Each structure stands twice: as C-alpha cells, then as structure tokens.
Amino acid sequence: MSTRTRTEGAAKRAARPAKTNRIGLEKTSYRGRPSTLCKGCGHDSISQRIVNAAWEMGLDQTQVVKLSGIGCSSKTPAYYLGWSHGFNSLHGRMPSVATGAIVANSSLEVIGVSGDGDTASIGIGQFKHAVRRNLPLIYIVENNGVYGLTKGQFSATADEGQFLKYQGVNDLPPLDICMEALTANATFIARSFAGDMKQLEALLKAAINHRGIAVLDIVSPCVTFNNHDTSTKSYGFGRANEIRLHDLNFVPEFEEIEIEDYEDEVEVELHDGGSIVLKKIDPDHDPKDRTAAYNVIQQSLDEKKLITGLLYINEEEPTLTELLNLTDTPLTHLPDEKLRPSREALEGVMATLA
Amino acid sequence: MSVAVREAPIVKPDAPAAVNDFAINVATANGSGSQTSNGVLLRALFKMGIPINGKNLFPSNIQGLPTWYIIRLSKDGFLARREMTDVQVCMNGRTVAEDMERVAPGGIVLYDDSLPVANRRKDVTYYPMPVKDLVKDAKVPRALRDYVANMVYVGVLAELLGIEPAEIEAALLHHFEGKEKAAGLNMEMVQHAIDWASQNVVQHEGYRIERMTGFNEGKILVDGNTAGALGALAGGLSLASWYPITPSSSMAEAVEKYAPALRTDPDTGKATVAVIQAEDELAAIGMVVGAGWTGARAMTCTSGPGISLMSEFAGLAYFAEVPAVIWDIQRMGPSTGLPTRTSQGDILAAYYCGHGDTKHVVLFPADPAECFEFGRTAFDLAEALQTLVFVLSDLDLGMNSHISEPFEYTDAPFKRGKVLSAEDLEERQGSWGRYMDVDGDGVAYRTLPGTRHNMAAYFTRGTGHNEYGYYSERPEDWEQNLERLKRKFETARQLAPRPVLDEVEGAQIGIISLGSNHDGVEEARARLEATMVSTNYLRLRALPIDDSVRTFIDQNTTVFVVEANSDGQLHTVLTTEEPAQALKLVSLAKCDGLPLSARYIVEEIQLAMEEELI
Ligand SMILES: Cc1ncc(C[n+]2csc(CCOP(=O)(O)OP(=O)(O)O)c2C)c(N)n1
Ligand code: SF4
Ligand SMILES: [Mg+2]
Numbered sequence: 010m011s012t013r014t015r016t017e018g019a020a021k022r023a024a025r026p027a028k029t030n031r032i033g034l035e036k037t038s039y040r041g042r043p044s045t046l047c048k049g050c051g052h053d054s055i056s057q058r059i060v061n062a063a064w065e066m067g068l069d070q071t072q073v074v075k076l077s078g079i080g081c082s083s084k085t086p087a088y089y090l091g092w093s094h095g096f097n098s099l100h101g102r103m104p105s106v107a108t109g110a111i112v113a114n115s116s117l118e119v120i121g122v123s124g125d126g127d128t129a130s131i132g133i134g135q136f137k138h139a140v141r142r143n144l145p146l147i148y149i150v151e152n153n154g155v156y157g158l159t160k161g162q163f164s165a166t167a168d169e170g171q172f173l174k175y176q177g178v179n180d181l182p183p184l185d186i187c188m189e190a191l192t193a194n195a196t197f198i199a200r201s202f203a204g205d206m207k208q209l210e211a212l213l214k215a216a217i218n219h220r221g222i223a224v225l226d227i228v229s230p231c232v233t234f235n236n237h238d239t240s241t242k243s244y245g246f247g248r249a250n251e252i253r254l255h256d257l258n259f260v261p262e263f264e265e266i267e268i269e270d271y272e273d274e275v276e277v278e279l280h281d282g283g284s285i286v287l288k289k290i291d292p293d294h295d296p297k298d299r300t301a302a303y304n305v306i307q308q309s310l311d312e313k314k315l316i317t318g319l320l321y322i323n324e325e326e327p328t329l330t331e332l333l334n335l336t337d338t339p340l341t342h343l344p345d346e347k348l349r350p351s352r353e354a355l356e357g358v359m360a361t362l363a
Numbered sequence: 364m365s366v367a368v369r370e371a372p373i374v375k376p377d378a379p380a381a382v383n384d385f386a387i388n389v390a391t392a393n394g395s396g397s398q399t400s401n402g403v404l405l406r407a408l409f410k411m412g413i414p415i416n417g418k419n420l421f422p423s424n425i426q427g428l429p430t431w432y433i434i435r436l437s438k439d440g441f442l443a444r445r446e447m448t449d450v451q452v453c454m455n456g457r458t459v460a461e462d463m464e465r466v467a468p469g470g471i472v473l474y475d476d477s478l479p480v481a482n483r484r485k486d487v488t489y490y491p492m493p494v495k496d497l498v499k500d501a502k503v504p505r506a507l508r509d510y511v512a513n514m515v516y517v518g519v520l521a522e523l524l525g526i527e528p529a530e531i532e533a534a535l536l537h538h539f540e541g542k543e544k545a546a547g548l549n550m551e552m553v554q555h556a557i558d559w560a561s562q563n564v565v566q567h568e569g570y571r572i573e574r575m576t577g578f579n580e581g582k583i584l585v586d587g588n589t590a591g592a593l594g595a596l597a598g599g600l601s602l603a604s605w606y607p608i609t610p611s612s613s614m615a616e617a618v619e620k621y622a623p624a625l626r627t628d629p630d631t632g633k634a635t636v637a638v639i640q641a642e643d644e645l646a647a648i649g650m651v652v653g654a655g656w657t658g659a660r661a662m663t664c665t666s667g668p669g670i671s672l673m674s675e676f677a678g679l680a681y682f683a684e685v686p687a688v689i690w691d692i693q694r695m696g697p698s699t700g701l702p703t704r705t706s707q708g709d710i711l712a713a714y715y716c717g718h719g720d721t722k723h724v725v726l727f728p729a730d731p732a733e734c735f736e737f738g739r740t741a742f743d744l745a746e747a748l749q750t751l752v753f754v755l756s757d758l759d760l761g762m763n764s765h766i767s768e769p770f771e772y773t774d775a776p777f778k779r780g781k782v783l784s785a786e787d788l789e790e791r792q793g794s795w796g797r798y799m800d801v802d803g804d805g806v807a808y809r810t811l812p813g814t815r816h817n818m819a820a821y822f823t824r825g826t827g828h829n830e831y832g833y834y835s836e837r838p839e840d841w842e843q844n845l846e847r848l849k850r851k852f853e854t855a856r857q858l859a860p861r862p863v864l865d866e867v868e869g870a871q872i873g874i875i876s877l878g879s880n881h882d883g884v885e886e887a888r889a890r891l892e893a894t895m896v897s898t899n900y901l902r903l904r905a906l907p908i909d910d911s912v913r914t915f916i917d918q919n920t921t922v923f924v925v926e927a928n929s930d931g932q933l934h935t936v937l938t939t940e941e942p943a944q945a946l947k948l949v950s951l952a953k954c955d956g957l958p959l960s961a962r963y964i965v966e967e968i969q970l971a972m973e974e975e976l977i
Pocket of ligand 1: 079080081082083100123124125126127128151153155156157158159164231
C-alpha cells in the first residue's frame, strides 16, 4: 500500500513520462470502449488481462481481430483493443466466422471470446470442429456456469446439483470445456481463473504464441446470477479451491530467457519463438502428455477442485491454414490477376467440355 | 414418374420420318451404371451436331430405385422436356408398364428381353434386346460384365437410329478421360450390340438421327453447377465452404475439381482458393460471412434445407452489411421434400431470408453461360452493395447437361466496392463512420481487418448501431439505419442484372418467367405463335425488380407469371411490389418435380384464352 498522498502521487505521475511498450505505445492505447457489464463481473477482469498481455507483448492492434458470439462475455471485445477490428457475431457461431476470417487473411492474430452457453450449449458443435481443425485461433471461454445475458438460466457447464434462483436445481452433469477440447484433439488447453492476474496473463501470452488453436477455459464469476460459494464458478470457490499446476512465466522471443532460480522448471518452446516456463507444483504433470492432461481434468472434476494452468500443449500438429496449402501472401492481399485463372487455363477447361 | 398421355405424336402414320426431332427415354435402375451409357449417348449426339438436352430423373436412393434419362433431340433447337416419349428403352422391369404408357403412338420400345412386357400396344413397335446373351458373348471379362450391360442399348439405338459409332467411341474416350482400356471394353460391348442389331433388327422408318451443322459448332456441353463453379473461380473466389446436399454438392465438387488447374499460383505452386467442407450449413455460411467481412470473395452452395439453417446468418449479413454469396440449387420442398427433383420453391425464402426486416438481392441464371457470368457478378454485387447475394439455380439447370456457348474470359477488374485503405484514412484525417451514407446511395464505406492504420478499426455487430458502428438503442439511430438500408436496396435495383426482353410487334399477352423455365417458355411461345397467338416475354434475372418490369406489365393486357413451384412465389412478389397491376398478373405455377414443359405453358394459356380471362 502506498502511503503517499494523492496530490504527491499525481505530481509524480505528471513528471514521469508515461510508460510505453516496445512499439512505443502507452497501455491506454490498448483499451476499448467503457464496459457496460455489472460491476465485479469476472469478464471485465479478463478484458483487463487481455489489454495487459497485448500491451506488454507490444502487439500491433491493427493486425489483431477480436471475434465473439453472443452473451455478456461476447460483448467484451468492444471493451479492449480499440484499434482492432471486432465482430460480435451470432450465438454459438463465432468459430465459423473465425474460420472464414483466418482463411481469408492468415496473417491476422485472431482472438475469439465466448461464454459457456455460447460454447458448451448452443455452440458445442462449432467449438469442437474448430478445435478439430486446429484453427489458429485463441479461443477464450469466459465460463460462469450460467447464461448471464438472458438473466440466469443454467448453461451446459453448470454444476450438477447447483441451485439458481429462477430455475431451481440443475440435475444434469456439466460438460467440461477442457475435456471437450481434449477429446477433439486441441493442441493447447489451459484453465485459469479471472481473478488470477499473473497466471492468466502468462497463459494469454503463451496462447498468442501458439500456432494452432489455444483453448482457454477461464472461470469467470457472474456476480449477478451465479456467485454463491457453492458454485464452482464463484469467486469464493475459485479463491478457496484453486490449485495451480505450475507457476507460469511467459518469455517473449525478444526477451532473453532468463529464469529466476525456480526449481523443477520446464520450458516449453512456442511456435513464434517465445516460451512458457512452468514451475512445477505438481511435479508429475507433463503438459505434453495427453493422458496426463486427461487425468488432471478428471481429477479436477472428481475432487471439485479448480486445477489451473497449462494442461496440454502440442506444437507439432499442422493448422488448418497449413493444411490448405494456401499462398504465403494472405488471400485478401492477392491482386486480381492472382485471383483468377489465366486465359489459357480457362480455355483449357473449355476444351475438355467441347 | 407418371405423366398423362396427352401430347400428339410427332410421327403420324405414313408421315415422313422424324429426323433429329424426338425424345428418347431410357428407364433403368439407379446405380446400374446407366449414367455412363446415357452420358455417352448424349455426347455422341452433341458431336453429331444435333441440338440435344439430357435430363436425368433420378430417385433419392443409391441403388435399385427407378431412374429415367430423357434425351430431347430438336433440329430447331427446342430443348425443354417433352412430356411424351418417342423412343423408349426399358431396362427396368419395375417400370415397364408405366414406361409403356408414356410412349407416343407410332413410337418404339426397346426392351431387355428378360423383362416381362405385358399388355403390348398395337400402335407401338417393340424390339427385344437379348441383353444377357450379348453381354455373355462380348469379349468382356466376366467381372466387368455388369458394368457394360447398359452399353447394349447404346449399340442397338446406334444401329436403329443412325448414331455414328465413331462418335460413341470418342464419347467413351472423353468419359474415361483418355483411358483407352476402359473406353475400349465398353466400345467392345457397343460394337457387339451394333453387329447383333444389324443382323436382327429391322430399321424403323419413323425416327432417324442424321449429322447436322449450324447449331453445336464451337459450343460446349456442361451442367449449371460446373458453370457456376467455374464462374466463381474466374470471378475471384477465395473461400468456398459447403455441406453436402443434393443437388448442390456437385457445385462444390466442381470448385474442388477445377481449383488446381485454375487457381494455383504459378509463382509459388500454392493455392489461391480454399475449399472447406463444413460441419453443417450454419458453419458453412458463418465461414463465408467471416471471410467476406475480412475482404475475401466467399461463397457457399446449398439447397432448401440448408437455406433454412443459414437464415440467421443471412439476417446478420444483411444488417451488419457483410458481402457474401449463397448459391441455392433448388430442389422440391418443403422439408426434405423430393431431394432429387427440381423446383423453384425457394424464391420467397431467399428474398426475405432472415428475421426482422430483410430483403436480399437474388439472381436467377437461366443457362450455364449465365451461371458462369453470375459466378462473378454475384461477388461484384455483394461487394459493391456490402450485402448478401443469393443465386437461385435449380436441379434441372444445375445437374443436367446443356449446350452452351463457351464461357467468355474477362480480365476486367473486380468491383470491390467502397473500401478505405490506410492511405485513404490518412487523407481523411478526421473520423469516418462505418455506416455513414456519404454518397447518398445507401452504401457506406468499410475498412478491412488488417488495415495498418489506427483509425481503421470498427466494431461489427448485429445489434443496433449508429453511423459509427457504436451500440445504440436510440429510436432515431435505428430508423435512420433502416432508411439507409432501404436506400441501398434502391441502389441494388439499379445494379442488379436487368431483365431480358423479347417483344413482338402487336402482341398483347405477356409472359414473365425466370431461370431454367426459359427453354419451356421459348418453345411454348413458338407453338403459340403457330396458332396465331403472339406473346411478349420478360425473363427476370434478379430481384429486386426494376422499372422495366412495371413498363412490361403496363404494355400487356395480361401477363402470365410462369414458375416451377406450387404457391406462385414470383407472382406473389410481383403482385406485392406492383399492386396497381396485380389484376393483370396470372399465375402459372406448376410443381411436380419435373422441368416445365412447353406443353404445360401452351395449354394453360390456351385455357385462359378459352375461359376469356384474356
Ligand atoms: C439464436 C439465439 N438464441 C438465443 C439467444 C439469446 N441469448 C443471448 S446470450 C445467451 C446466453 C449467453 O450465455 P453465455 O454464453 O454463457 O454468456 P454470458 O452472458 O454468461 O457471459 C442467450 C441464450 C440468442 N442471442 N441467439
Ligand atoms: S449478468 Fe453476470 S455475466 Fe453478465 S455482466 Fe452481469 S455479472 Fe457479468
Ligand atoms: Mg455464461
């Protein structure tokens, strides 16, 4: 806690030049429009982490695209990265819009934000197919176990036996986003908690550097409809039951990899040259081991603990855009003459039809 | 298929032979390999210079159910479906009886002699074909016999009617893409059947096929789906996404087939177009919307049920103003309907697709050349108007082979619409509004994701927004926005392909039709003309309609609106949009799964005249 008076602080700030990142921008440039979400909503914390991560990494916002479905969570792209194009699309259909955008312009960094209803209820199909295609997309699920925007109905990630004011008790078992991602062959699966600033930022940065799909299941309490301590998506539960798999530290490629004296640390190289350093708390978890990832997710379900961190990563699998064997120049940047056949080629086809 | 025997026979007793002017109908079972033999027949006739059209009437089934292939030969170039058959080939025991009914008096029936052919008609000549024996005798390996059995009727028809064996051989080689062995085996069977027929079949005097000139020279034989796919590939397509559904699948498959030849970057050997088979139609249209928003030309192709699934995205594309193209190769609906039969039942569904207030640009190609042209035009319009464009084809146009002029190459620049670059933004200095009507035509300026300027970004949403794209629930903003969208629709009226008019001096009766009905309408007009009834014809090529439609209705006393659906959907659109003229518009709507025949149109118009509707 600072003991300075407010005026002293303000004078100091005025004297000191604002802090800029590696491309010379202040953090305020990474903000968006003012949020219209409820005060204390977990989604707003996540937006803050996105702003921070992007600023610290020095992302060029004009090369970033923000996509979302429909829901409180899906509104948030308006609240960060104001210099990036955004598309608040349809409920559960963000992955298909992302697929089109990414295939059209593979040089874009695409961040998709969704909710648990948006992903695990109406959008489970598109979610799993985007994962299966290893779409180069950062897929963030702001998971509160409830439909926020339509005022408090159960989503498919609601806990079994959970109680909601208007709907009573949920009798059905939840879908687990990380498990669904794993069975669909996701190449990056992480779980975190909206309130865990350091871990979330490290994971976001690692996700940005991952070459295929990066699924981030972030427990993000809905303070209005689902913040009882009995809910595994509440602040109380998150704080009391979070078990971190690792202490995370993301090292961008332009920084030297120099880790402070962590014990039992593992460094995972990411596609863009950065790396994520995991300091082991659970010495047995190897994030490159799929079976281990399964076990951790299952353990988390069995024990009703929020086991967070990088659960699984695989940097080997080709992405959708790689499989399509498209020109290195993004399709949207190709000139007209590359977007049509030559006269001879068309005449060649005509000859086969004559 | 059951069609009443109503049509007058072309061949009258003692009349001279019908040369190149009759219809052949081949009845087989689905999955028996008849597609090869029928395709070869069609191509051989095409190469002999005869105006022909082949229509495949097939069931929704992989193997066993009845299939018919109808070849219309018309030296005068009338290529609509003829309701009656002159030469019937029976290879399917299950349909012999109904096939027989369809034969015109004086016609011919060729049949597999192992089939029971009861209740023989006296006015028809029968030719049994010993298919099993011929197959056994031919020098064809035992394992391949089933595959070549259908070549027997090709050979017998050739001998009976005068199809040149050399053209059959060439067509086989074409079909097997130059593979001589496969073509040779089939030709062996054809030749064997020809030899047998020359010894055992007395030539029929009624029907002859003779080589002719003046019609097919320089032309191609192609289906509309291939044409549309080639048009899109030539028109800048970057992403095609699709989910399999008859009768549209062959369009996506044609994109896949021709992309390597047409759209491989010569400098890098890599693809400049992506094809993605989506998990469903929701995803297919979502991908197109995502790509269109990012600045690529993207399309999906589907049929009725797919359109239903796409409707939420259609509303979004309309309201968020994202260019995208949907090809709807129409089939019979509602629901799964008759998935392998043709119809034009999606006109209203496409025009108003979405929720809230939506109206889309809809194009109606009539033939393969127009499919090719609209392959590109649809993108030009979608980008110029920043909106969704539907192209409504149908099974008859899309899947059947039609004679066409070869498609014209053009390297005219693509019309990419109002897109601001980083330089444009720099020049503008101040702010720009994504939904601001700067030019008064309702079309605002957009920027593409990835534009390197920090003023480029805007936020796209399906929720209410003001001129800057910011969220707004102000009634004024909502109304202003929808008013602008209406202005944009007026601009669409001007940009959409104009109707094609054929007016006859003194004619008072008008016909408005669209798409693949064209062949039927043209033939009907010629037949009416022969009975001293002249007609004017407006072939609509797009919605929204332009002023010329009103003028056309004005100038005629009665206008028949001819379409292949039950509800008279185009008629509904026209009466809604031209209410003052509604009483002049008479709906001729027929929906039985078959391409419209000239006979239907002629009879309906004559009936109306008798009943003094005119
Ligand atoms: C097709 C469709 N059906 C229903 C809705 C209504 N709807 C809006 S948001 C929402 C649920 C959102 O839940 P979630 O994705 O968990 O987001 P949250 O608000 O909890 O962040 C629903 C059902 C819609 N917008 N579209
Ligand atoms: S309703 Fe819940 S999810 Fe929505 S803004 Fe409020 S707290 Fe957040
Ligand atoms: Mg939710």
